[in-house]
Amino acid sequence: MRDAFLMSVAVLSVGIADTASAADWYTGAEPVVLEENWTTAVDASVAVTSNSSAFGSVTGTMATEGTLLESGPRIRVEGVAGTYSYPGRDVGKRVTGYQQEGALSGGYEWIWRDAALAGFIGFNVRSNQLSIVDPGNPVVGTGVGAKVAANFYARPTENTMFSAYGSYSTQFNAYYARVRLGYMVADGVYVGPEALFLGDNFFNQYRIGGHVTGFSFGPIKMAVGVGYVKDRIQGSGYYSTVEARTAF
DSSP states (O other): OOOOOOTTEEEEEEEOEETEEEEOOOOOEEEEEOOOTOEEEEEEEEETTTTTEEEEEEEEEESSSSOSSSHHHEEEEEEEEEEEEEEOOOTTSEEEEEEEEEEEEEEEEEEOOOEEEEEEEEEEEEEESSSSTTTTOOOEEEEEEEEEEEEEEESSSEEEEEEEEEEEEEEGGEEEEEEEEEEEEEEEEEEEEEEEEEEEEOOEEEEEEEEEEEEEEEEEEEEEEEEEEETTTTTTEEEEEEEEEEEE
């Protein structure tokens, strides 16, 4: 029940991790034209579901050596916050959750002409609070966990793209994965399907939909996604996401 972003340094981000009692947020990666001296990229995202969840995230990725167009070490800082609600089976009332998370990680990104691969390892701090006590929900409180993440982007042909992102945290065993395919319909703009899988010790969820990625508003690259969501706690519904990236 949530959504958010990460990103690969030479690509637009889209995506993130939430739950019926945790958050979903990270991103995939799409190509973005960077000036040669740009060393920092900032991704922001908002995701809403008809299953009563709304999450936002901001992620900064920095090249510690060289630029974002070159292979090299990276540092990533992430922040996410949101709210969600669900019917508490053990309490007979609707439960509202409030989640915040911050993460810091280091890694390396390999960049080729038509592909990029990045891996990160670090830690995250997550706080998840409930409006009323729910004995059936073990994902409560504040804790620190180890976190790993990886993302891959490629252009198999001149007019197609493929991106994949995955992350896992030992805090509440939270995981998030997303795959996107796209066909270029305009210069740098891709349309295609996407699939997401996320969960933790309390919930699990999948989303299937479509995306439009790569259109611009000035120096900002944008992406939107909509589709169907199936949640173990909340049942079926719909999701929508809006994502943006800028680099400097």
